Amino acid sequence: MWSIYKTEQRSVEGSEAWELSKRFPFAGSHDGVNTVFVATLPDAVDPFILPSELPNGDALSNDDQAVIAAKWLYLQSDKALWLTKSQALMLFEHPAHRLWCAKYNNDQSDQFESDYNYVGDFLRSVNSAVPWPEFSVQLTPESARGLMLQGLAQA
């Protein structure tokens, strides 16, 4: 299992992220807000374990897992998000993750547009009232990130 903590927690002496940082001093962050550790702290308190299926056993889609993870990470919790390596790899490849990280270069405008439309279609499938303007060349990755945050709050 891997774990994700708020990056700011790493400097809080005695915190779980601080403990894990001693073993993984170069653990990194894709988005500048959350730090990824390729392990878990055995005695972590009340970690949120990212589900891969519903209580009835039905599998959750990648999109569903991405929304659950995003909503949890949006909370300012000092607790860990635990997820399997395969879930971490899936989330890393998910359009919502790229949109959240907002690191597109000039050659990736097609990727940006594709990710934006993918996330918008999904959010509006959950709640058709989510405001999601049509993609335009004026749209910046930073503004798209803001729209996604607003949409997640309503999804």
Next chain:
Amino acid sequence: MPVFDPAFDISYEAGSFPPAFEIPTFPASVQRYITSLSAAGLMYYSLNDRVLINSGDDFEFESDILFDSNGGHVLTEKGGGTSRFAFASNGDVYIGTLKIGTISNLGVLSDNKLHKMVVRQISNIFTISFDGNLGLTYNQAIPVLRIDALGSSIDVATGIPYFSGILKDAKIWTGGDRNNGTLLHMPIDEDWKTSTDLHDAEGNVVGSAINITENEADFYTLIDDGTAWQSATRTIQIAGGV
């Protein structure tokens, strides 16, 4: 495995094997650990000593490489520098912040197979080849390369991630090419179970595995006449075979 049968213990004088008797040979199986890096986990190999390649210096880099369609950083400078050798997902190749060209078949190469990548600069001509086929030529001296790491990203918002896939048997020749340069050979065949030390071929510690655990290394056996590596859970084809 051959079994010793005492009933068949025939003693010969030293050096007097009968001509008809051939000692059977059993080729030892080739086995090793192979590590798969994950960009999601921000994994890379950190080098203790910087490899510095000034603009115009001859050098050669070779590695078995398996990479995904996202591209990634292969050689990088740590500590906030901008020196790097990296592929973007569209095949663009960067040395530092300079785009020197495009590997048109990067999508073909990200086929989940191991490829032999050779990068070299000789007499101010920079080339990249895969499995012996030329992939890119840049007819100018490339910018300085400060190599502190294999696989990490650097602090420029290019959208190019850390490296995902396999880098093994990395060899860097400086001050020349493989024929006359100084070799640093990193097999990268550690299991990472008790140590994160990265060793060279002579066993010296030359770096460390960052954000890499034993879960990323599997034990493989070379199979099918050397055309694939096989572990308990995965088979990795070697492009081009032996």
